Amino acid sequence: MKKTTMASLAAPFVLATGVAGISERLYQYAFKRVNQVPETSAEKQKYASVYYDYVKWLRDQPTETWMLHEDDPQQQLVATYLAATPASKQTVIISHGYKGNGETMANYAQLFHELGYNVLLPDDRAHGKSAGRYITFGWLDRLDYLDWLKRIINHDGEEVRIVLFGVSMGGATVEMMSGEQLPDQVRAIIADCGYSSIDDELVYLLKRNFHLPKYPFLPAVSAINRRRLGFNLNQVSSVAQLKRNHRPILFIHGEKDVFVPASMLEENYAATQGPKVKWIVPNATHAESFWVDPAAYQQHVRDFLQQYVVDSTPLPIAE
Known part of the structure; x- marks a missing residue:
């Protein structure tokens, strides 16, 4: 019972850590500057x-x-x-x-x-x-x-x-x-x-390019952006x-x-x-x-x- 309780308490933390990690990688992928223009499509x-x-x-x-x-x-x-x-x-x-x-x-x-x-x-x-x-x-x-x-x-x-x-x-x-x-x-x-x-665009690209849903990833990416650039993406x-x-x-x-x-x-x-x-x-x-x-x-x-x-x-x- 104790192991089960600890596992159920840990599950949200593991999930949140996963979402946070993925969201940070998504943010870096989409928002971080590049110093060379990428090749065209x-x-x-x-x-x-x-x-x-x-x-x-x-x-x-x-x-x-x-x-x-x-x-x-x-x-x-x-x-x-x-x-x-x-x-x-x-x-x-x-x-x-x-x-x-x-x-x-x-x-x-x-x-x-x-x-x-x-x-x-x-x-x-x-x-x-x-x-x-x-x-x-x-x-x-x-x-x-x-x-x-x-x-x-x-x-x-x-x-x-x-x-x-x-x-x-x-x-x-x-x-x-x-x-x-x-x-x-x-x-x-x-x-x-x-x-x-940008909300609509990122939701579209999350689904098309990464097969990821809007929730919880877009709100998490928006929270990262608010901390770093001072605005929510829905603005x-x-x-x-x-x-x-x-x-x-x-x-x-x-x-x-x-x-x-x-x-x-x-x-x-x-x-x-x-x-x-x-x-x-x-x-x-x-x-x-x-x-x-x-x-x-x-x-x-x-x-x-x-x-x-x-x-x-x-x-x-x-x-």
């Missing part, structure tokens, strides 16, 4: 050669390095700024994907450069040359981008027209920015395959932020995306309160919409910007 290897052509193009441009919190190595953030030629009063801030960096967005930088935009390419927290131990999946990055916006306005002038653009985690980042009190200079947003919330929601947005948004999503399912596009699209356009790209997987047909991608972006940035007058923004 197998289906995108066919684009590798042309991708590196874009990277070479960006490296050959006369760029500037911008910094935030330059005197604090623990908080320092780095971005690359590429001025338009000829000079322009239209600027895009491009938000990169999970475990990428600004340079991995070279193809989009060239697209906007060809459209006559100044381009800012930040490295998010825990990515590239920026400081940080843990990835925040856009939540704290959205606040950093408010500081980048101030820097753009100071550099390019009060009359600058700004576009927010992002892909994957970057798409979610600009969607989450949309719910903040943005300066009037921000005219439009383009979000390519952004997730609806990280594009949908909640988009409900406060009144700016025009172009949503882009690959029809065959199995990393951020297209159903998340529908949630984001339904949430936003401003003018909205969606383009679901046939046969495109996650973050593949540009690569499937770069010319069509540029045309959709151009048409949207022509309406809401180039030919627009300032919108009355209800904050």
Whole structure:
């Protein structure tokens, strides 16, 4: 009887220890910074050669390095700024994907450069040359981008027209920015395959990649994140932020995306309160919409910007 009682008392401890250990490993896997960009997925290897052509193009441009919190190595953030030629009063801030960096967005930088935009390419927290131990999946990055916006306005002038653009985690980042009190200079947003919330995304990936249930693992991972980064994962929601947005948004999503399912596009699209356009790209997987047909991608972006940035007058923004 004594052995049975001790075993039954120990069982919850063993279970909790197991959950804690697995949750810590999951947290490290998903949130810990990487200092090198991981290899792309197998289906995108066919684009590798042309991708590196874009990277070479960006490296050959006369760029500037911008910094935030330059005197604090623990908080320092780095971005690359590429001025338009000829000079322009239209600027895009491009938000990169999970475990990428600004340079991995070279193809989009060239697209906007060809459209006559100044381009800012930040490295998010825990990515590239920026400081940080843990990835925040856009939540704290959205606040950093408010500081980048101030820097753009100071550099390019009060009359600058700004576009927010992002892909994957970057798409979610600009969607989450949309719910903040943005300066009037921000005219439009383009979000390519952004997730609806990090809760939804992690639940989906827990099941798909690890065959694990939401409970008890997601709450445990969220508790770890709260201790280390100061916020609960259920706060990280594009949908909640988009409900406060009144700016025009172009949503882009690959029809065959199995990393951020297209159903998340529908949630984001339904949430936003401003003018909205969606383009679901046939046969495109996650973050593949540009690569499937770069010319069509540029045309959709151009048409949207022509309406809401180039030919627009300032919108009355209800904050």
